[in-house]
Amino acid sequence: IVMTQTPLSSPVTLGQPASISCRSSQSLVHSDGNTYLSWLHQRPGQPPRLLIYKISNRFSGVPERFSGSGTGTDFTLKISRVEAEDVGVYYCMHATQIPHTFGQGTKLEIK
Amino acid sequence: QVQLVESGGGVVQPGRSLRLSCAASGFTFSGYAFHWVRQAPGRGLEWVAIISYDGSNKYYADSVTGRFTISRDNSYNTLYLQMNSLRAEDTAVYYCARRDNGSPDYWGQGTLVTVSS
Numbered sequence: 001i002v003m004t005q006t007p008l009s010s011p012v013t014l015g016q017p018a019s020i021s022c023r024s025s026q027s028l029v030h031s032d033g034n035t036y037l038s039w040l041h042q043r044p045g046q047p048p049r050l051l052i053y054k055i056s057n058r059f060s061g062v063p064e065r066f067s068g069s070g071t072g073t074d075f076t077l078k079i080s081r082v083e084a085e086d087v088g089v090y091y092c093m094h095a096t097q098i099p100h101t102f103g104q105g106t107k108l109e110i111k
Numbered sequence: 112q113v114q115l116v117e118s119g120g121g122v123v124q125p126g127r128s129l130r131l132s133c134a135a136s137g138f139t140f141s142g143y144a145f146h147w148v149r150q151a152p153g154r155g156l157e158w159v160a161i162i163s164y165d166g167s168n169k170y171y172a173d174s175v176t177g178r179f180t181i182s183r184d185n186s187y188n189t190l191y192l193q194m195n196s197l198r199a200e201d202t203a204v205y206y207c208a209r210r211d212n213g214s215p216d217y218w219g220q221g222t223l224v225t226v227s228s
Binding site for chain 2: 030034036038040042047048049050053054057059089091093095098099100101102103104105
């Protein structure tokens with residue numbers, strides 16, 4: 001399964017919303033009924049950290065300004081109001097079948 | 112708190128072997144599956160392998176199948192990645208990550224593997 005993210009780079013103004021799209025080459029609905037689509041954030045020099053699991057569930061400690069949505073093959077991560085700490089690279093990842101794959105990454109920068 | 116600490120990285124010549132370890136603490140290690148994920152310098156994330164909670168099921172990326180082996184020792188709360196026949200393209204930071212709800216929820220800081228003559 002190929003994961004395609006758009007845009008690859010996103011300059012945003014502090015306090016403004018941001019949105020990242022992730023499209024899979026085939027449906028991510030697992031035979032158990034779940035859709036194993038995650039979003040991760042990586043700051044420079046740091047390991048990735050999980051933001052969203054199963055499309056829309058915020059991981060522990062993740063601010064409410066982050067939200068995930070989508071179905072089947074089209075998914076979106078939204079940040080309602082971008083803060084300075086949100087800079088870095090965002091990845092979508094599927095775990096529906098082997099091999100798991102990541103999107104190319106979207107670099108979020110502050111204008 | 113959940114902690115994952117990788118070790119074992121370093122500089123190795125092409126064709127040689129290396130074993131990475133990931134020591135876990137702060138949770139019941141034997142209750143979770145684990146991933147290895149790598150990141151080449153300046154590049155994105157690449158999934159490498161996964162092992163089930165009891166070690167009975169293991170799956171690999173095509174790029175490492177036949178060369179890498181994932182394993183675990185639940186008595187020592189440790190995950191391993193045995194890497195054989197290393198190539199220059201295996202140069203990367205290697206992360207271990209716990210799997211929960213189908214996602215890699217906690218990650219280690221990573222260990223750098225450099226394959227170079």
